[in-house]
Amino acid sequence: MEFCPACGMLLQIDPASGRHRLRLFCPTCPYVCPIQNKIVKRARLVKKEVEPIFSGADAMKFAPKTATSCPRCHHGEAYFKQMQIRSADEPMTTFYKCCKEECQLEWRDD
Structure with a gap:
């Protein structure tokens, strides 16, 4: 990004300048x-x-459990943890882990 030395605005590429002779212009002052x-910056x-x-x-020894059905094995109990992963005005996300040893x-x- 380049900025205008006269007024500090972000310079824009002039679309009318052609493919081979590009130029930058300031949208607020006459700087070109x-x-x-x-x-090239990668x-x-x-x-x-x-x-x-x-x-x-x-950690699973001390994790709280709740009564919920596992989508895979339909076991009726799972460990859970709640975390705020979105903005504060959104509800918390609950993560579950099936208590069944095989699942x-x-x-x-x-």
Whole structure:
């Protein structure tokens, strides 16, 4: 991004300047600047590691349980954890983990 040295506004590309001779112009003052060099900036995105909602077998000993049906095995009990993942005026999201040792499915309820 380039800014006007006269008034500080964000410069825009002049669409009428043609393909081979592009220039930048200020929308509020008469400042015009030809583009001299090709500007290339590449940003590398780094994939963030996803932290588990329910971590470790020891943590499950103390996690609260609730009566709910697992979507996979239909077991009637699951561990749960509530977190505010959206804005404050939205309801909390509840994460569940099936208590059945063979299933251990994790799901969420918005």
